[in-house]
Amino acid sequence: MSIQVQNIHKAFGNFVALDNLTLDFPSGELVALLGPSGCGKTTLLRVIAGLEQADSGKVLLDGEDASDTHVRERQVGFVFQHYALFRHMTVFDNVAFGLRMKPRKDRPSEADIKRKVHELLQLVQLDWLADRFPAQLSGGQRQRIALARALAVEPRVLLLDEPFGALDAKVRKELRRWLRRLHDELHITSIFVTHDQEEALEVADRVVLMNHGKVEQIGTPDEVYRHPATSFVYGFLGSANRFEGRSAAGGIDVGGTHLATSAHHVGEDNEVVAFVRPHELDILLDEEGAGIPARITRVLSVGALTRVELEGSGRQDGQHYDVELPYESWHAQAFNAGQPVRLQPRALRVFAQNETAGTR
Amino acid sequence: MKSASLPRVLPGFTLSLGYTISYLSLIVLIPLAAVFIKTSAMPLDAFWQAVTAPRVLASYRLSFGMALLAAAINSVFGLLLAWSLVRYRFPGKKLVDALVDLPFALPTAVAGIALTALYAGNGWIGRYLDPLGIKVAFGPLGVLVALVFIGLPFVVRTVQPVLEDLDTELEEAATCLGAHRWQTFRHVILPVLQPALMTGFALAFARAVGEYGSVIFIAGNIPMVSEITPLMIISKLEQYDYSGATAIASVMLVVSFLLLLAINGLQAWSARKRGQGPAVASGPRARPPEHSDRDSTSSTARERAQGNAAIGTRSRLAAEPRQGRSE
Numbered sequence: 266m267s268i269q270v271q272n273i274h275k276a277f278g279n280f281v282a283l284d285n286l287t288l289d290f291p292s293g294e295l296v297a298l299l300g301p302s303g304c305g306k307t308t309l310l311r312v313i314a315g316l317e318q319a320d321s322g323k324v325l326l327d328g329e330d331a332s333d334t335h336v337r338e339r340q341v342g343f344v345f346q347h348y349a350l351f352r353h354m355t356v357f358d359n360v361a362f363g364l365r366m367k368p369r370k371d372r373p374s375e376a377d378i379k380r381k382v383h384e385l386l387q388l389v390q391l392d393w394l395a396d397r398f399p400a401q402l403s404g405g406q407r408q409r410i411a412l413a414r415a416l417a418v419e420p421r422v423l424l425l426d427e428p429f430g431a432l433d434a435k436v437r438k439e440l441r442r443w444l445r446r447l448h449d450e451l452h453i454t455s456i457f458v459t460h461d462q463e464e465a466l467e468v469a470d471r472v473v474l475m476n477h478g479k480v481e482q483i484g485t486p487d488e489v490y491r492h493p494a495t496s497f498v499y500g501f502l503g504s505a506n507r508f509e510g511r512s513a514a515g516g517i518d519v520g521g522t523h524l525a526t527s528a529h530h531v532g533e534d535n536e537v538v539a540f541v542r543p544h545e546l547d548i549l550l551d552e553e554g555a556g557i558p559a560r561i562t563r564v565l566s567v568g569a570l571t572r573v574e575l576e577g578s579g580r581q582d583g584q585h586y587d588v589e590l591p592y593e594s595w596h597a598q599a600f601n602a603g604q605p606v607r608l609q610p611r612a613l614r615v616f617a618q619n620e621t622a623g624t625r
Numbered sequence: 626m627k628s629a630s631l632p633r634v635l636p637g638f639t640l641s642l643g644y645t646i647s648y649l650s651l652i653v654l655i656p657l658a659a660v661f662i663k664t665s666a667m668p669l670d671a672f673w674q675a676v677t678a679p680r681v682l683a684s685y686r687l688s689f690g691m692a693l694l695a696a697a698i699n700s701v702f703g704l705l706l707a708w709s710l711v712r713y714r715f716p717g718k719k720l721v722d723a724l725v726d727l728p729f730a731l732p733t734a735v736a737g738i739a740l741t742a743l744y745a746g747n748g749w750i751g752r753y754l755d756p757l758g759i760k761v762a763f764g765p766l767g768v769l770v771a772l773v774f775i776g777l778p779f780v781v782r783t784v785q786p787v788l789e790d791l792d793t794e795l796e797e798a799a800t801c802l803g804a805h806r807w808q809t810f811r812h813v814i815l816p817v818l819q820p821a822l823m824t825g826f827a828l829a830f831a832r833a834v835g836e837y838g839s840v841i842f843i844a845g846n847i848p849m850v851s852e853i854t855p856l857m858i859i860s861k862l863e864q865y866d867y868s869g870a871t872a873i874a875s876v877m878l879v880v881s882f883l884l885l886l887a888i889n890g891l892q893a894w895s896a897r898k899r900g901q902g903p904a905v906a907s908g909p910r911a912r913p914p915e916h917s918d919r920d921s922t923s924s925t926a927r928e929r930a931q932g933n934a935a936i937g938t939r940s941r942l943a944a945e946p947r948q949g950r951s952e
Contacts, residue, residue, distance in 0.1 A: 316797050336800045349798040353816040362812070363802035411798075418802055 266421040267292045273322035282308040284478035297469035305478040342415030346427040348407045350399040357395040363418035385413040405436040425457035496616035499540040508539040520580035526613040536618035541610040543589040549607040556607030571595040663871040675872040688854040692833035695772035703780025711788040733838030741843045763845030771839040776829030783825035827888040
């Protein structure tokens with residue numbers, strides 16, 4: 266089922282959580298709402314679920330206005346960050362809850378409920394835990410039970426609020442993959458909220474980047490990572506080195522150093538912010554040539570990639586830079602901490618300062 | 626005890642047990658034992674006569690019946706009051722919160738006299754009830770009113786903290802699953818509150834059974850109708866019938882103790898049913914879930930939770946309650 270959000274506005278006192286937001290979630294997709302904390306992503310999810318009332322605007326479920334439909338009737342499955350399992354019920358009773366709460370005429374027989382619950386528990390691969398209580402499960406198991414419980418009522422959409430936020434890194438990674446597989450099996454329209462960019466890029470079909478109650482960019486993980494629309498998106502997705510300077514003819518000027526790039530979209534002589542990924546920054550050993558002067562502070566050569574941390578020198582004093590390069594090429598050049606070098610970006614993305622809606 | 630010999634994080638098990646027992650003996654056990662010793666000096670038929678006299682039997686019915694009823698009423702309205710205090714914001718909330726404790730602080734005689742003045746046939750409230758044929762003061766109903774009054778804080782104060790801790794997410798989850806408000810209350814909220822509610826009930830009941838001061842003023846103390854058991858004891862004392870008084874007192878003690886024991890038993894039983902009691906909790910947990918290869922996620926979660934260092938079963942079990950509470 267498709268979800269449309271139209272001109273949703275929501276404020277808590279003076280704080281604007283959702284600023285006139287319009288979004289479209291196509292049917293059957295797994296969409297990630299990604300953004301820093303306080304960007305309004307959870308509020309948006311709760312508005313879609315009906316747990317929160319928007320100040321203005323509409324939520325369309327399957328093309329129908331659901332603004333006045335109660336949570337109960339919206340048929341949404343909601344998964345909470347802290348699971349919200351019923352502690353006094355066994356795993357089985359938790360999953361059966363939604364079925365047992367149905368009005369008598371729609372309620373399946375106890376045998377049907379039993380069959381259905383065991384089906385769902387098999388789907389989340391936890392059938393053997395049916396008689397346990399939530400307190401006896403690990404965090405990852407609890408979240409899978411919470412998901413099975415949400416799926417029991419056959420929701421039209423699945424909404425997950427930071428589903429893996431309370432889990433440790435390794436379990437989070439496993440559950441992430443597992444959620445993706447589950448979605449490929451069920452094809453239920455799903456939205457999940459996360460502040461973890463890695464999670465969003467790995468799991469989702471489509472990523473919605475939010476900041477200050479507004480949408481910054483929508484696209485496939487590849488699109489948003491490779492072609493960030495705004496400086497916020499560039500800075501938020503993956504690590505990035507940031508340069509501040511002014512646009513000049515044929516490039517930008519960063520603290521007296523000219524960096525050649527195409528910056529004509531921001532006009533000449535404007536305040537700009539430029540970003541470069543750590544693997545797109547070259548370290549040059551000659552001290553006098555082009556590039557930003559810097560000094561190596563630390564070299565971390567664990568694994569296939571070597572990470573070099575640098576500090577700007579001269580007019581860039583105090584600036585921190587990260588460079589990543591293959592272990593082999595680091596080995597060939599063999600520079601050491603304390604050594605003065607120059608940094609030359611291979612690909613630079615320039616955004617006008619104070620500009621939120623960016624350009625490509 | 627085996628557990629006492631194991632090294633503990635907090636030492637002093639023997640000391641605290643010894644202290645507990647001697648303190649309890651001094652304060653509770655010895656005075657109560659004196660009641661039974663005094664009673665045991667009575668010949669059996671005299672004892673039987675004292676405790677089964679028709680007036681005394683009527684007083685048992687009134688005392689225990691009204692105490693149970695008052696505790697039940699307080700459970701319902703105490704829960705309601707606690708709910709309002711926790712869930713809603715209204716002007717004067719702090720004041721209402723403080724008012725709840727007033728029955729604790731007020732001398733019971735004052736409460737009794739105030740209630741009598743209100744509910745007497747010419748009192749502020751009584752004058753409107755009287756024409757309807759409802760006689761509150763100087764009758765069994767008056768006893769109930771007084772007992773409800775003095776028992777109110779117990780339920781409110783036991784339920785309130787539990788209600789404050791109750792996650793609203795649970796209700797939201799239930800609503801998302803299609804549960805109506807009543808279903809959410811009945812199946813999600815009430816089971817969580819139930820232990821606290823039962824504790825409050827037991828406390829309110831215990832207080833009501835022993836109440837004397839407030840009841841004596843409002844009850845009217847009509848033989849066979851509105852005499853409470855403590856009054857029977859006092860009247861025996863006034864006639865210098867000490868053994869008769871202790872005989873009734875011992876019956877009252879035994880019945881109260883049995884009732885409280887039953888409430889505690891019920892609580893333990895329902896806790897076990899919900900998997901929170903010690904019996905069930907240690908059962909499935911004794912088999913470490915790590916050994917199942919069907920669930921790799923959980924095993925990693927647990928091992929990481931223990932910092933990968935703990936391999937022994939003891940430390941693994943020790944880590945589990947922590948996980949349970951993190952929810």
